[in-house]
Amino acid sequence: MLSLDSINRAETLRYMGFGEGIPDSHFTERINAMEKELIKTAVPRFVWKSEPLVSDEDILSAGGIILAGNDIRAHLEGCTHVVFMAATLSIQTDMLISRTQTRNIGDAHILDALAGAGIEQICGKAEFLIKEQFPEKYMTWRYSAGYGDFPIELQSELAAYLDAQRKIGLTVTETSLMIPKKSVTAVIGIADKPLPQKRSGCTSCNMRDICNFRRNGVHCGNA
Amino acid sequence: MLKKLIEEKGYIRLDGGTGTMLQKNGMPAGAVPEVYNITEPERIIAVNRAYAQAGADIICANTFGANRLKMKKTGYSPDELIRAGVRNAKKAAEGTNALVALDIGPIGQLLEPLGTLTFEEAYDIFREEIIAGEEADVITIETMTDLYETKAALLAAKENSNKPVLVTMTFEESGRTFTGCSAAAMAMTLEGLGADAIGINCSLGPKELYPVAEEICRWTNLPVIVKPNAGLPDPVTGEFSVKPKEFAEALAEMTGIGVRIFGGCCGTTPEHMRALYEKLDSIAILPLQEKDIPAAVxxxxxxxxxxxxxxxxxxxxxxxxxxxxxxxxxxxxxxxxxxxxxxxxxxxxxxxxxxxxxxxxxxxxxxxxxxxxxxxxxxxxxxxxxxxxxxxxxxxxxxxxxxxxxxxxxxxxxxxxxxxxxxxxxxxxxxxxxxxxxxxxxxxxxxxxxxxxxxxxxxxxxxxxxxxxxxxxxxxxxxxxxxxxxxxxxxxxxxxxxxxxxxxxxxxxxxxxxxxxxxxxxxxxxxxxxxxxxxxxxxxxxxxxxxxxxxxxxxxxxxxxxxxxxxxxxPAKAAQQTESKTPDLGYAMEHGLAEECGKITETLLADHEPMDIVNNMLIPALDKAGALFEQGKIFLPQLILTAGAAQAAFGVIKEKLASSQDAPVSKGKIVLATVKGDVHDIGKNIVKVLLENYGFTVIDLGKDVPPETIVNAAIENNVPLVGLSALMTTTLDAMRDTIVLLSEKYPECRTMVGGAVLTPEYAKQIKADYYAKDAKQAVDIAKEIIG
The missing domain is CATH 3.20.20.20 (Dihydropteroate synthase-like)
Incomplete structure (x- = not known):
């Protein structure tokens, strides 16, 4: 089982909208206190499964799931298999953030950003463990539904395929929102040969025109 | 019925896994098993029959996920899928003594307060399933992780049928479910609501479930059920780790703590069940003694x-x-x-x-x-x-x-x-x-x-x-x-x-x-x-x-x-005080010290009028923070902390005003909501706190709010401004729908919109009157419109 530890502070500050600012000691103390709360409360979990990648004429699929869109096709170029994964910080984390809002909205805002950085940490750890299962292989970075033209509606299909509600307590609403909120589903490509270093940045992202990170002169962590 | 079965045989035999059996027999990944009830009934009957012939007292019809939300995309109604499922199981049971259970699993959507489904909707979904399963002999509710959802299902079963109800939830090694429900809470709640037997299924293998089963037995006099998985599946091969003999022996151990109803979940097969029944038949199972249960809520x-x-x-x-x-x-x-x-x-x-x-x-x-x-x-x-x-x-x-x-x-x-x-x-x-x-x-x-x-x-x-x-x-x-x-x-x-x-x-x-x-x-x-x-x-x-x-x-x-x-x-309190010396309200607000703010305000109220504190101290401090924010000298999180601290001060002031019967002064009413389909409400709540700080009365409709509710609230309260929030691209449509409905029913009302994926361009496109890039700007907009 995975556990959350010391959370990336720079990423947390960025999620909070701290821009180039440097928090003072009072503020740092608050973040430290909230970080402790989050680590105590969150019950991180992940689940994954690998499937051979099937390319049938124009249709790319794995495990019966159709991987639609040009971006995912480019992302998986040169891959033989994919890993489907889902990870979550648990509903206890949602509950903590929601309850903290009633006590102190500022603390809740800090927690929300910490949890955002926290789920990235968990995904990184999960990815590391998955990688160990494929010692001789090469892996792409995580690609999620909603990136580029990879349809967000795939979220619920991935969750169903991974039996994510039963395995890690992850549900997807009819509007493709994940609950618990601090959750991720992703596709990782597996290849026999080294993969070309693709920039996992804004140039390949269809969200680039409406992205708040970009507007504020930063990016979302995959660059 | 259950008690009688236990009296006769010492224990009750349930069946094993259905989904994993179907997959093993060639059901492709992504197929909906319940649809097979109609399209490939012989496959379902074969699985059911294998368990009936292995000697199960109760076999579960293939109806686990047949609720209206999960089945929406299949083109079949829960009613037809459930009736077919029960019919198949009845057919499979022919020639044996096996009873047929209407099997009910989780809806697949999380309930309020953290999810989007209301308790009443959940009840209604389950009620539909219970009625469709009227031909079954018993009801099993299983794999539940949310006690609230379980309660909705059990109430629906008790109020719409007379069948015995067996309820199992899924626990982790920690002894809690994913949603944090403890074994003891589960036992006392479900026994109280009239379940006929309660227990655990899925999640772990039999050995890992022993302590959870023990805890449940401590808290109930009902027969306790255990249906473990055959261990954990390998993520690459899908093979389950616990073999029939090991499975049977581990479960037989549980007769000693009072478990009397046995079966299997994911990865278990008719072989597992046969081994289990044989093992249980070979040992002496004593009748259960009534035990003392502590008073508790x-x-x-x-x-x-x-x-x-x-x-x-x-x-x-x-x-x-x-x-x-x-x-x-x-x-x-x-x-x-x-x-x-x-x-x-x-x-x-x-x-x-x-x-x-x-x-x-x-x-x-x-x-x-x-x-x-x-x-x-x-x-x-x-x-x-x-x-x-x-x-x-x-x-x-x-x-x-x-x-x-x-x-x-x-x-x-x-x-x-x-x-x-x-x-x-x-x-x-x-x-x-x-x-x-x-x-x-x-x-x-x-x-x-x-x-x-x-x-x-x-x-x-x-x-x-x-x-x-x-x-x-x-x-x-x-x-x-x-x-x-x-x-x-x-x-x-x-x-x-x-x-x-x-x-x-x-x-x-x-x-x-x-x-x-x-x-x-x-x-x-x-x-x-x-x-x-x-x-x-x-x-x-x-x-x-x-x-x-x-x-x-x-x-x-x-x-x-x-x-x-x-x-x-x-000592802790003393330390705090020496550190901050004599904190004034401005200092406490600037540093987001909410508790201090409340206390200082209380002290100030001894020789200041409440509204003087608001107008001469709180609002100037908020304005100062707002100005610093606009100059880029402080950042959004600091502004929010200050607003949170001010909120504590306002709480104290409101209390005072209410007790002195002074009419609370409101600058005007604003409706706020996170739109339909979206559950992200922290941004909206930040806006709410800031607006309230500046004396606006916020009618907070919460999250996942349908357009009609928002429009009705705006009309009823005659508000000049509605604020809408959405965080996801998938819910922007709901925002647009709300604005369309509002302009149709209540055209004089202005709208402001905000949220991570919104842009000024999109705001314009959906005909919102204002785009607020952050909470501070939302306050400025409110001031502009209302004053």
Missing amino acids: CSASSVVTITEPRMIGERINPTGKKRFQQALRENDISYVLSQAIEQTDAGADILDVNAGMPGIDEKEMMVRLVKAIQSVTDVPLQLDSTKPEVLEAALRVYNGKPVVNSVNGEQASLNAILPLCKKYGAAVVGLTLDENGIPDKAKGRFKIAEKILTAAENAGIPKRDVYIDCLTLTVSAEQSGAQETLKALNRVKTELGLKTVLGVSNISFGLPNREAVNRTFLTMALQQGLDLPILNPNITSMAEAVRAYKVLTALDKNSVSYIEWYGSAQ
């Missing part, structure tokens, strides 16, 4: 045993409280929640909830309060009303086992209240009064207590769930009354063996220095055997008396809890 995640004095917080009650009455009249639920949190933080073990006051719909308000309070605290609730219809509405939506306050010795009261407590599995407070009022003497009250106990037991309520209130009378009016109350309390406790409850604060009415009288009376009552004092836990000396009493009676072993509460409090 619970929320979904927290169990409070009444094995030592527990404090019931009395503050959630509008009677005699002007600020509270104002909050209920204005639908200001967040005020009520702050009262819940304050009492929880002060150490209340249970919270009394009363919503009765003239001019409001008590039933509707009670349901709102119960749902809202259980979303912010784990502390169990005591539902307080004199009206049966209010109590029943609250009992339905409560998540756990609550206390009902109250029944009394009048026949009409006993007849109306006790059946409700029985049906919903609640503990009940019995007041020692009847048609003739409150008896003067202890003897009379004791007699009524006896009558209540008899009536409760006749209604099927266990003795441990009856708590008697011998009633506190004002000592200044009738001085010998206090002794009669204590005498009666002692007799109820020792002679009837019942738990006792007592509101202590009334004792001192009309006297000076009430706290001293209250505290002393409380201590005397504890010594006479009081279990559940109803008091204000925020009054330090009252909570201290209870904690000290537990030290002196050795209930608090090694004074652990006492030291936890008081051991480090003094």
